[in-house]
Amino acid sequence: MYTAGVSARDVIVVGGGPAGAAVAARLHQHGVRDVLVLERYAHPREKPCGGGLTGHADEAFAALDLRLDVPHxxxxxxxxxxxxxxxxxxxxxxxNVIRREDFDASLIAQVRARGVEVVEDEGVDAISVEPDHVVVTTSRGRRLTARVVIGADGAASIVRKHLTGNAKAxxxxxxxxxxxxxxxxxxxxxxxxxxxxxxxxxxxxxxxxxxxxxxxxxxxxxxxxxxxxxxxxxxxxxxxxxxxxxxxxxxxxxxxxxxxxxxxWGYHPRAPVSAPRVLVVGDAAGIDGLTGEGIAVAMEQAVVAGDLVARGLRTGELGFAGYRRALRRAVVGRELALDRWLARLLYQRxxxxxxxxxxxxxxxxxxxxxxxxxxxxxxxxxxxxxxxxxxxxxxxxxxxxxxxxxxxxxxxxxxxxxxxxxxxxxxxxxxx
Ligand SMILES: Cc1cc2nc3c(=O)[nH]c(=O)nc-3n(C[C@H](O)[C@H](O)[C@H](O)COP(=O)(O)OP(=O)(O)OC[C@H]3O[C@@H](n4cnc5c(N)ncnc54)[C@H](O)[C@@H]3O)c2cc1C
Structure with missing residues (x-):
């Protein structure tokens, strides 16, 4: 039971898909233990997807110490x-082609088995960033506080909306x-x-x-x-x-x-992906514009985000101004930027x-x-x-x-x- 205003958690992760599970796994690897994942639905939940896990996923699995343990x-x-x-x-x-219902449930089960707290059937309805914490209001009417909120809440991310306002793309x-x-x-x-x-x-x-x-x-x-x-x-x-x-x-x-x-929404190297105490990962940050791929992308981005948040929690630097550049410079960001350019050529009107x-x-x-x-x-x-x-x-x-x-x-x-x-x-x- 959490009581708003008493003590802020270190991190609340909004969304328990591949991005949310992966970033929770990365934080755990860094020794960040006070993490809560809030997922709007209960796994196994449906997610429209082709289910193709490209080779980059293998590297992400290894980096995150996660396993592909579902039929594929x-x-x-x-x-x-x-x-x-x-x-x-x-x-x-x-x-490796998987079914998302199985895959996402397995990832969440793996991070839960490490001791990460995951609450399902409870979505985040709003976030409000204060100078020294973030207030998260949930679909069960709870008001929770955290030092950092990570938006892993997919394409319709409310956390991204906090960053981009009403920008239309x-x-x-x-x-x-x-x-x-x-x-x-x-x-x-x-x-x-x-x-x-x-x-x-x-x-x-x-x-x-x-x-x-x-x-x-x-x-x-x-x-x-x-x-x-x-x-x-x-x-x-x-x-x-x-x-x-x-x-x-x-x-x-x-x-x-x-x-x-x-x-x-497709990845754009200049789109905002962070603000003080808040950052986004996975579909909330944008998919591959050429292929529509996003599972391995989400997991690779989660490594970058997890590293940055863990460091920020240690040093107290929670502005995350360097996140966009860190994403862009990582292999995943370089490939996304190239694919964005290729997509504009190949799919032009x-x-x-x-x-x-x-x-x-x-x-x-x-x-x-x-x-x-x-x-x-x-x-x-x-x-x-x-x-x-x-x-x-x-x-x-x-x-x-x-x-x-x-x-x-x-x-x-x-x-x-x-x-x-x-x-x-x-x-x-x-x-x-
Ligand atoms: C039709 C289709 C086919 C695709 N095919 C492929 C493919 O073959 N290969 C590939 O790599 N990618 C594919 N993608 C993209 C891939 O599905 C996404 O990139 C991937 O799911 C991103 O993971 P994520 O964790 O960021 O988001 P999601 O998987 O969408 O997970 C977000 C989670 O957050 C939860 N959530 C949302 N809002 C809230 C909230 N407010 N509070 C709490 N929880 C919330 C959701 O319930 C969900 O569980 C496809 C996408 C589509 C639409």
Whole structure:
């Protein structure tokens, strides 16, 4: 039982998803024991997500001393599709596809087992920052105080609202559904018993600025979904129609009302992520703008945030003015900043995206580089020379590649009904 005003806790973490569990784990590693995690729902709770844990998650698990101990499908290859172009890229380390209900519950159970106090079914309704503490008002009407509040409360973060006020930015939109693997599914990127993940950019031909995915999940099921970058406005129903049409091309039927999702904001290196005594982590700080990835991102950011808060509690410096820069300089921040830039090129409105898409698909090195980044074996942001090399090659080959891209998209029925499917996972078009 806590009594407001009597003594402030060291830290209240708002939200018990991957970011909240990870930052609590990091603080515990630093010996910070007076931590309370408040989670609005009770685990296992639903979270719309593709469930793909990239290689960076492995590093975060190791850094945080957490375990992946729930059923998962290790996916060792990514299949990239654009119309009749299909190319399979081997991943240096598998992407482990989990179900979020299991995963998030397991993370919270692990930090609880270390002695961290987690209260579920109690959300934070408001925070108010005073000179020497923060007051947190909960959905059960409690007023709690803490020296520091960490907002790990996801895309609709109330803690971020405290930092950004009413600043408006357009969100990414992501929708997903989990389906039983259809016995007939055997188009490009989808095959029964196949553990490859499909990233299908074909919907870009129909105005989507993003991609459709099909991931294998435990229990002979598939996780399907679509991500849209906000360079153009597409509402939820239109995106679900696009998802349905795209899935029909690969032999998967999307039942009515099966897809769920919500808006998520992309990481911006200059967006506020802290104020005195308050900082945000995970979706509250912004997801990867190119891929919509955010689980490993949340855990990596939690390491940075946890280190800074633990130091601040020791030294009394709780202004956290250096947090934004610390995030930006960490591997996670460098990759997020690069992906933000790539997303703006690849998902731009109008037709300019074609030039960049043809570079991604037809350059011999670019998909491999990105696969290494997804696997976590390379930091793409540190590969500038290779990226510049690819750009230089593209200057010479852009015309041929644009033609190949056009041909790859030809014959696609815009209603997504009759599409010539490739039976083999091979690439087509210019090889370099
Ligand atoms: C459709 C979709 C597909 C995605 N696919 C992938 C993918 O394949 N791979 C990947 O890496 N990322 C993916 N993402 C992104 C990923 O889901 C998020 O980046 C990730 O969940 C971020 O973790 P988090 O802990 O910051 O936020 P969340 O997982 O959203 O957790 C926040 C927690 O805070 C709680 N909460 C919220 N408000 C309050 C409050 N006021 N008080 C107390 N508790 C509160 C919530 O109940 C929740 O449990 C996807 C997102 C979507 C929408």
């Amino acid at each position: 499908v290790p996916s060792r290859s990514a299949r990239v599709r654009f119309g009749s172009f299909v190319r399979t890229v081997t991943l240096g380390r598998p992407v 357009l969100p990414h939109r992501l929708f997903k559904a989990e389906l039983t693997m259809p016995a007939a599914a055997a188009g490009p990127g989808v095959a029964v018993g196949d553990d490859a993940m499909l990233y299908d950019f074909t919907p870009m031909l129909r105005g989507v600025r993003g991609y459709l995915w099909v991931f294998p999940v435990p229990g002979d099921r598939i996780n399907v979904g679509i991500m849209h970058y906000p360079s153009t406005r597409l509402g939820g129903p239109a995106l679900i129609d696009q998802l349905r049409a795209g899935l029909a091309e690969v032999g998967v039927a999307l039942p009515a009302k099966a897809a769920h999702g919500w808006p998520v 109008g037709e300019g995206w074609r030039r960049w898409m043809s570079l991604v698909l037809y350059d011999p090195d670019v998909l491999e580089m990105y696969a290494a980044r997804v696997a976590g074996s390379e930091v793409l942001a540190d590969q500038k020379l290779r990226l510049y090399g690819a750009l230089a090659r593209h200057v010479w080959r852009a015309r041929g590649r644009s033609r190949a891209l056009r041909q790859a998209g030809e014959g696609l029925a815009l209603d997504g009904q009759s599409v010539p499917l490739l039976s083999s996972a091979s690439s087509s078009g210019p090889s370099s």
